[in-house]
Amino acid sequence: MRSIKKLAGQTIWYGVSSIAARFLFYILTPYLTAKLTIARYGDMSILYAAIPFLNVIFTYGIETAYFRFASKEEYKKDIYSTATISVFCSTFLLTSILILSRSSLAHLLRLDSHPEFITYSALIIAFDTLATLPLAKLRLSQRPRKYAMIMLSKIILQIAIIYFLLSVCPRLAAANPNGLIATFYNPSYGVGYIIIANLCSAFLAVILLQKELLDFKFKFNKKVWVTMMIYSLPLLIAGCGGMINETFDRILLTWLAPV
Secondary structure: OOHHHHHHHHHHHHHHHHHHHHHHHHHHHHHHHHHOHHHHHHHHHHHHHHHHHHHHHHHHHHOOOOOOOHHHHHOOHHHHHHHHHHHHHHHHHHHHHHHEEEEEEEHHOOOOOOHHHHHHHHHHHHHHHHHHHHHHHHHHHOHHHHHHHHHHHHHHHHHHHHHHHHHHHHHHHOOOOOHHHHHHHHOHHHHHHHHHHHHHHHHHHHHHHHHHHHOOOOOHHHHHHHHHHHHHHHHEEEHHHHHHHHHHHHHHHHHHHOO
C-alpha cells in the first residue's frame, strides 16, 4: 500500500506540473495573437514547428535509453557519465552547425531579415537537450517535487518576460522616450522577444539543474554507449516520423505558399 501511495504521489507531481505548464501556455495564446500581426505570428509558428523536430534529433532517444538501462547493475556505474558526455558532444556539434548555417536556414524558412532567430532557436534546443538527462535523473531518483518546480518555473519565467517585453516595455518607452527602455526596445521585434523569453526559460532550467548536469565523471564507456545507441536510434526514426506528421505541414506551407 505504501508503494502505491508513493507512486500516486509522484504521478500527481509529474502530471500536475505538465498539465499546469501546458495550461499556462495555452492561456498565453490569445494574448500573443492580440499582440502580433498575422505575418509575425506565422513566423513564430514556423520556428516552433521546426524546434520540436530538431529536439528529437538533438536528443536521439537517449533519455529513453537511459531509463531502459540505468537500473541494470552492469550499466549503472557508467551509464549517466557516458550518456552525458555523448549529449554534450552531439549538442555542441549540432548547435554549431545550426548557428554557422543560420543565414541559409533563415532563407529556407523565409526569415531572411532575422537570421538571429535561428541562433536563438539553436540555443533553446541546446539548453533543452542539456536538461533532458538531468530531468530523467530526477525522475529516476524519485524527486518529483524538484522536477515539478523546474517545469513550472520555466513557463512562469517565460510568460513573465513575454508580458514585460510586449506590454510593459511599450508603456515605459512611450512614457519616457529618452529612457533606458526606449534605447533598446523595438515595437516591431515581437517574435524576437518571444524567442528571447523562451531562451531565458530554457537557460533557467539548465541553471536549476546544474547539480545534476555536472554530476558525472569524465569516463566514456564505449560498450555502454553502443548498447544505448542500438536501443535509441529506432526511437529517433520513430520520433522524426511523428514530428513530421505533427508539425512539418506548417513548414511545407511556407515553401509552397506564394510569397
